Amino acid sequence: MRLKPFLLPLCLLLLPGLSGAAEKTVYGLNEYAQLHNLGLRVPAKLDTGAKTASLSARNIDRFKRNNEPWVRFYLAIDEAHSHPIERPLARISKIKRRAGDYDPEEEKTYTARPVIELDICMGQALRTIEVNLTDRSAFQYPLLIGSEALKRFSALVDPSLKYAAGQPGCTPDATPGE
Incomplete structure (x- = not known):
């Protein structure tokens, strides 16, 4: 019976956390993502353990x-993408290498990857996110969306779900939100 007086203050303390959760969108482990700038829909893996987003690209130059840095690349998604894409270079990212990727002769524990900004639509949300470019053709999903991008989508990821947001529904004239 002594616990009852403490229940109301406890509930009041929890309310701010619950209101933040109400503003989040639940996504599944995998979602369809529209590369809005490129007019292409791809399956994506949402990975809260990865910090950055990665897009499958080849022949990165x-x-x-x-006098501004740019990058030219081809999507490494399937053979249908034979035209080059050119975007301003946002920065170079240093991605930590996994133990199996480490070459002691190179003496580098990271891989340098070019980073660009892309407008990505998932469900009804359109956001500008940074993606690093690397060849992901050996992976099932050509786009990996990491925690920094997931924050921009106000995402809650439920790994028991797949494609919870449905098909991307952003209109062609939509502008990215916060």
């Missing part, structure tokens, strides 16, 4: 345009 950095160059200068008007």
